[in-house]
Amino acid sequence: MQLFTRIFSYEFSVIATLLFGTGLYRRMNNQEKLIFFYVATILVFDIWGMSLAIEGKNNWFVYNILIGIEVLMLTVYLNQILKNKSHIQYLNISCFLFFIYSMVHVYFFGTSNLMLPLSMIGGSFLSLFFLLYLIYGQTENKWINSPDNWISLGSIFYLCGTIPFQALFHYLIDEKQDLALMLFQTINMGLSHFRFLLIIIGFFMILKRKRSKPELASVSV
Amino acid sequence: MNDSDIILLIVFPTIAIIILIMAIVLGLIKSSRDKVKHLAELAQIEIAFQKELREADIEVGEFLRNQFARELHDNIGHTLTYMRLHIENGKLDNPESEVVFQPIESLLDDASNQVRMLSRSMNSDYLTQVGFTYAVKMECDRLQKASGIEITIQEGEVELIGQQKDRELMAFRIFQEIITNNIKHANATKLDVILNLNSTILGVVDNGKGFDLQATLSSNKASGIKNIIKRAQLAGFSCLVHSAPNQGCSYKLNIN
Numbered sequence: 346m347q348l349f350t351r352i353f354s355y356e357f358s359v360i361a362t363l364l365f366g367t368g369l370y371r372r373m374n375n376q377e378k379l380i381f382f383y384v385a386t387i388l389v390f391d392i393w394g395m396s397l398a399i400e401g402k403n404n405w406f407v408y409n410i411l412i413g414i415e416v417l418m419l420t421v422y423l424n425q426i427l428k429n430k431s432h433i434q435y436l437n438i439s440c441f442l443f444f445i446y447s448m449v450h451v452y453f454f455g456t457s458n459l460m461l462p463l464s465m466i467g468g469s470f471l472s473l474f475f476l477l478y479l480i481y482g483q484t485e486n487k488w489i490n491s492p493d494n495w496i497s498l499g500s501i502f503y504l505c506g507t508i509p510f511q512a513l514f515h516y517l518i519d520e521k522q523d524l525a526l527m528l529f530q531t532i533n534m535g536l537s538h539f540r541f542l543l544i545i546i547g548f549f550m551i552l553k554r555k556r557s558k559p560e561l562a563s564v565s566v
Numbered sequence: 567m568n569d570s571d572i573i574l575l576i577v578f579p580t581i582a583i584i585i586l587i588m589a590i591v592l593g594l595i596k597s598s599r600d601k602v603k604h605l606a607e608l609a610q611i612e613i614a615f616q617k618e619l620r621e622a623d624i625e626v627g628e629f630l631r632n633q634f635a636r637e638l639h640d641n642i643g644h645t646l647t648y649m650r651l652h653i654e655n656g657k658l659d660n661p662e663s664e665v666v667f668q669p670i671e672s673l674l675d676d677a678s679n680q681v682r683m684l685s686r687s688m689n690s691d692y693l694t695q696v697g698f699t700y701a702v703k704m705e706c707d708r709l710q711k712a713s714g715i716e717i718t719i720q721e722g723e724v725e726l727i728g729q730q731k732d733r734e735l736m737a738f739r740i741f742q743e744i745i746t747n748n749i750k751h752a753n754a755t756k757l758d759v760i761l762n763l764n765s766t767i768l769g770v771v772d773n774g775k776g777f778d779l780q781a782t783l784s785s786n787k788a789s790g791i792k793n794i795i796k797r798a799q800l801a802g803f804s805c806l807v808h809s810a811p812n813q814g815c816s817y818k819l820n821i822n
Contacts, residue, residue, distance in 0.1 A: 480591060480598065481597065488598075502587065506584050509579035509583065510576050513572075513576060517572065521569065521572060524569050532576070
C-alpha cells in the first residue's frame, strides 16, 4: 500500500471516530467525553507531526508529548471509573513516576527529538495494567453493553501490540530505516484502525444505553 | 540479520503478545462474570433472608396486635362496661344525682367506642372478616373523630384485592402506617383517600407540610416510610410515593 493511502486511511479512521463521537457527545458521560477529546488530540498531534515531516523537520518530540498526554488522559479516565480509593492512589503515583522517569530519560538523552521507546513501553505497560484491572473489576451484567469495556479493549490491543516494535525501534532506525517505516505503518496504523473501530463500537453502545430519567421527588417500588 | 528475519522477530512477538492479551482478557472477562454471578447469587440469598425476616417480623407484629386487641376488648372494655353498670346502679339508688352522672356516662360511652374501634383495627381476624374497604372506612371514621382531620373517600366499584386476605391485611397495615406518619409529622388538615379505583387499591393524598423524599430515604431515620415500602414489596404491590416540602404527600398502592 502506498504511504499516502496508509496515512489517508489512518486519518480517515480518526476523523470517522470523531464524527461518530460528535453525534453522541450530548449522551456521553465525563469519561467518554475524555476519550472523545483524546481522539481529537491524536488528530491535532498527527496534523502537527505531518506538517513538520512535510517541511523535512524532526517530529519525534510531537509523539513524545502525545504519549505523555495519552498516559495523563488514561489516568484521568481511570480515575473516574475506578472505585477503590487505594487503587486510584496507586494509579496516580504510577503516573507521577512515569513522568519523572520520562523526564530523566529526556535529560540523559539530552533531547526530546528522539523517540523514547523505553518511556513509551513504560507508559504502555502502566496503561495496560490498569485497563486490564478495569476489565476485571467491571460489574455490569452484559459485558458487551458497556462502552468503557470496548474503549479499554481498543487501547489494550493497541498498547500491547506496539511493544515489540518499540523495543527494537532504535536498532531499526539505525540499521534499516525503510523497513522501520514500513513496519511502523503496518503495525502501528493497523492496530490504530482496530483501536478506533473498537472506540466506535464503544460510542455505539452509548446509543443503546437508555437516557437516564430526570430525578423526581418520588419513589416507586 | 536480513529484512525477513527482522520482520519475523517483530511480527511473531507482536502476534504472540496479542494472543496472550486476548487470552488474559477472556480470562478476566470470565472471572469477572463469575464474580458478578456470585455477587448476584449472594444478593438473592440476602433478599430472600430479608424477606423471611420481614415476614417473621410482620407475623410477630400481628400476633402482638391481636393479643393487645384482645386485652383491650377483654379487660379495658369490660372494665368500662362494669363502670357503666355501677353508674346505672348509682343512678337508680340516687335519682337526684342523674345530672352529675350524665357527662360521666357520655364520656364512658365515648371511651368504650374508641376502645372497641381500636381493638377492631388491631385485630387481624376481624379485619379479614370485614374486608379491606370496610376496615379502611372504619379507620377513617375513627381518625376523623379522634384527630379532627377532614377525610374524603373516593371509592371505585370493584374490590381489587378480592379474596386475598393476607394482601388485604397488608394493605390495611400500610394504610395505618401512612395515617400514623401523617398524624406524627405532616400536620395535615385534609386527607383524600382513594379506594379500589382503576388499578389503585389505595391512594392517600394529604395537604400537610411535605418533606424532601430523597433526603429522608437516604437518612437513617424515616423508618415509617421505609416500612411502607417494604410491606408493599412483600405483598407484591407497586408503591408510588411523592412528596416535596410544602407540597403535601401522596401514596399510591397499585395492584400488579
